[in-house]
Amino acid sequence: GIQVEQSPPDLILQEGANSTLRCNFSDSVNNLQWFHQNPWGQLINLFYIPSGTKQNGRLSATTVATERYSLLYISSSQTTDSGVYFCAVDSGYALNFGKGTSLLVTP
Amino acid sequence: EAGVAQSPRYKIIEKRQSVAFWCNPISGHATLYWYQQILGQGPKLLIQFQNNGVVDDSQLPKDRFSAERLKGVDSTLKIQPAKLEDSAVYLCASSLWLAGGETQYFGPGTRLLVL
Structure with a gap:
């Protein structure tokens, strides 16, 4: 099946900072969330x-389908942005989730 | 609008016992999904329903897991008998396809611990 790789696996930010999360996938997709x-x-x-x-x-978010990656941008991060961010893709019916990026935003 | 409802929220059982989970999707959502999320991993699709028909159950361990969607609305997922490796969060989601694409709405999940 289609492979999904997310980076970085973990991220710690101070409140107000910006970040970029990346999702690479191994095949063309019909659906990316x-x-x-x-x-x-x-x-x-x-x-x-x-x-x-x-x-x-x-x-x-930006997806460049021809190069098989997607980026999620978080600007002016807040503590409520903490958690895990998942990218999920499919080329048919089933969504395949990556392992996620764990984000901690500190005050 | 009410979200996806799941019950129970927590369940502890011993291995070889049976367990069942219930999901009520958002009204009007034709597509319903069951996912298994093991600690530290992303959700893995177990089964997808479109109305009351199965679209994809390729990752459902059919020797012990079963699922049904009653009258195209509520759904139940059953494990019989449970194994230690079934300890996970079981997530139900329903979705709506609009012109802008699909949005999946997830329930709060059922946390299962098999001892």
Whole structure:
């Protein structure tokens, strides 16, 4: 199946800093989504972005499908941004999740 | 709008026992997913339903896991008999496809510990 690699695996930021999370995938995709899992385990969909660029507040994402990677940008980070960020892709029906980037934002 | 509901939230059982999880998706969502999330890993799809039909169950261990979606709404996932390696969080999600793509909405999960 399609392979998903996320980097970095762990990230610690001070509040107000910016960050970029990367997702590499091994094959062409029909579907790519970014999720945030908060420290209590709740998964929230951030973006559906198989190609192009989207923005939602302090978050934005860019997928370059021809080069098989996606980037998630977090600007002016807040402590509530802490948690694990997952990239998930599929080329058919099933989403394959990466191992995630664990983000801790400190005051 | 109400979110995806799951119960129970926590379950502790001994190996070889049976357990069942319940999920109620968001009203109107035709697609329902069950995922297994082992500590430190991303969710892994177990089964996907479209209405009450199975779309993908290729990663469901069918010798011990079963799932059904009653009348295309609620769903149950059963494990019988449980093994130690089944300890995980079981997540249910439902989705809506719009012009802008798919959005999956996840429930709070059921945390299963097999002793």
